[in-house]
Amino acid sequence: MLERLGEVIRKATDRITNAIFLDKNLVDSIIRDLQRALIEADVNILLVKQLSDKIKKVALDERIKGIEKKEHLIKILHDELVKILGEYKQLKLQSKQNRIMLLGLYGAGKTTTIAKLGNYYAKRGKKVALVGLDVHRPAAKEQLKQLAEKNKLDYFIDEKENNAVKTWKKFKKELKDYNLVLIDTAGRHNLDKALIKEIKNLSKEIQPTETILVMPADIGQAAKKQSQEFKDAVNISGVIITRMDSTAKGGGALTACAETKAPVYFITNGEKINDIEEFAPERFLSRLLGMGDLQSLIEKIKSVTDEKKSQKILKEGKLTLEDVIEQVKSMSALGGFNKIKSMIPGFSSAKIPEELLGTQEAKIKKWEHIIKSMTPEERQNPTLFDDKKTGTSRLNRVAHGAGVTNSEIRSLLKQYKMLNTMLKDSSNFDPEKPISQKQMMKLARKFMKGKKLKF
Numbered sequence: 454m455l456e457r458l459g460e461v462i463r464k465a466t467d468r469i470t471n472a473i474f475l476d477k478n479l480v481d482s483i484i485r486d487l488q489r490a491l492i493e494a495d496v497n498i499l500l501v502k503q504l505s506d507k508i509k510k511v512a513l514d515e516r517i518k519g520i521e522k523k524e525h526l527i528k529i530l531h532d533e534l535v536k537i538l539g540e541y542k543q544l545k546l547q548s549k550q551n552r553i554m555l556l557g558l559y560g561a562g563k564t565t566t567i568a569k570l571g572n573y574y575a576k577r578g579k580k581v582a583l584v585g586l587d588v589h590r591p592a593a594k595e596q597l598k599q600l601a602e603k604n605k606l607d608y609f610i611d612e613k614e615n616n617a618v619k620t621w622k623k624f625k626k627e628l629k630d631y632n633l634v635l636i637d638t639a640g641r642h643n644l645d646k647a648l649i650k651e652i653k654n655l656s657k658e659i660q661p662t663e664t665i666l667v668m669p670a671d672i673g674q675a676a677k678k679q680s681q682e683f684k685d686a687v688n689i690s691g692v693i694i695t696r697m698d699s700t701a702k703g704g705g706a707l708t709a710c711a712e713t714k715a716p717v718y719f720i721t722n723g724e725k726i727n728d729i730e731e732f733a734p735e736r737f738l739s740r741l742l743g744m745g746d747l748q749s750l751i752e753k754i755k756s757v758t759d760e761k762k763s764q765k766i767l768k769e770g771k772l773t774l775e776d777v778i779e780q781v782k783s784m785s786a787l788g789g790f791n792k793i794k795s796m797i798p799g800f801s802s803a804k805i806p807e808e809l810l811g812t813q814e815a816k817i818k819k820w821e822h823i824i825k826s827m828t829p830e831e832r833q834n835p836t837l838f839d840d841k842k843t844g845t846s847r848l849n850r851v852a853h854g855a856g857v858t859n860s861e862i863r864s865l866l867k868q869y870k871m872l873n874t875m876l877k878d879s880s881n882f883d884p885e886k887p888i889s890q891k892q893m894m895k896l897a898r899k900f901m902k903g904k905k906l907k908f
Contacts, residue, residue, distance in 0.1 A: 459741035461490035495673040495705030538734035539711030544718040557667035562695040568600035569729040582631040585610040586617040670703040677709035698722040826854030
């Protein structure tokens with residue numbers, strides 16, 4: 454998403470930094486590239502002009518000299534881009550019950566987003582309930598039910614009732630036990646009088662703590678009109694923008710919301726349940742500039758891992774084979790390394806060989822078959838395979854049961870040993886010390902081959 458814009462901004466910053474003189478020709482060239490990239494990302498042309506004028510004014514101001522001017526110009530570029538992305542506003546939950554109504558037109562992705570949001574907060578310790586009040590779209594209730602069951606979320610749906618207010622009243626008492634209630638509402642092709650009336654009636658009955666508009670990124674600058682109309686009609690408190698992975702128009706949707714002062718709480722960027730993240734303009738821009746976003750990465754990791762189990766592993770300083778599979782599956786749930794590399798400082802433009810990215814899913818399945826073919830004792834204590842007397846016969850038995858070769862089992866055991874060594878020697882890793890592209894590639898290849906990593 455917005456990869457081209459990020460590349461252009463990075464190049465512009467480099468050109469400013471490396472320039473001996475910031476003359477008019479260089480400034481005009483940088484501005485032209487920025488304008489083209491911003492317009493391609495569907496950012497409002499008036500905002501593009503304002504940004505261009507400000508950069509030109511600073512760059513050609515003769516009163517600012519040398520390095521100071523370059524630093525000032527880069528800061529202006531950064532600050533103005535953050536400004537057009539909007540102000541950071543976190544969705545803050547109350548200590549008492551939170552009732553969040555999600556609104557939106559047909560095709561915005563409300564139902565899927567409700568499940569993602571429910572999973573996001575359930576992983577953070579909230580007791581979550583999903584309520585299906587979309588009584589008009591025939592598949593809406595069934596879709597919400599399937600998503601809730603698949604992701605182990607509590608849900609309340611009345612498949613026979615066609616009145617949204619009656620459905621809410623039916624479940625109102627049961628919902629008192631939940632501290633976060635997420636409510637799916639009906640959509641329309643446009644914000645007509647009937648939809649406004651239905652939303653207002655529901656709002657009066659539910660008294661939501663937040664009313665959030667869900668809209669897709671691919672509507673671009675039309676997001677401005679839509680967010681303003683919903684804000685005027687039903688007083689939305691914020692926005693979630695979906696499908697940020699599928700379009701270059703995301704810049705239009707983000708900047709349009711900023712213009713209407715409708716804060717973007719979350720963005721979604723894929724089909725998986727964990728493909729949702731809090732929108733923070735500073736951090737978002739940091740990723741565009743190739744500077745990473747470790748805070749969002751940590752949040753993503755929290756959303757796919759069992760925090761209690763992770764703490765237990767760290768406390769004991771030892772992994773079982775089941776733990777290895779669980780940790781690798783968690784990485785897969787994040788979307789794989791290719792999807793999260795933009796969050797790691799210095800890696801957004803890294804060229805990672807396809808063989809390091811494309812083979813993991815098949816390898817995980819093989820590992821699962823191998824582990825299922827082991828005895829409980831072998832899973833807890835894989836050193837049994839090193840025994841000179843019984844090790845080979847154990848390997849042969851497991852290989853036959855899993856339909857794999859002995860060397861594939863040894864490869865799993867090597868990686869298991871390597872991860873345990875890393876866990877014990879984690880004090881050797883200095884997160885503040887930058888790792889070069891060459892070093893990272895070396896580490897990645899060693900990991901794939903099951904070799905010990907040295908930081």
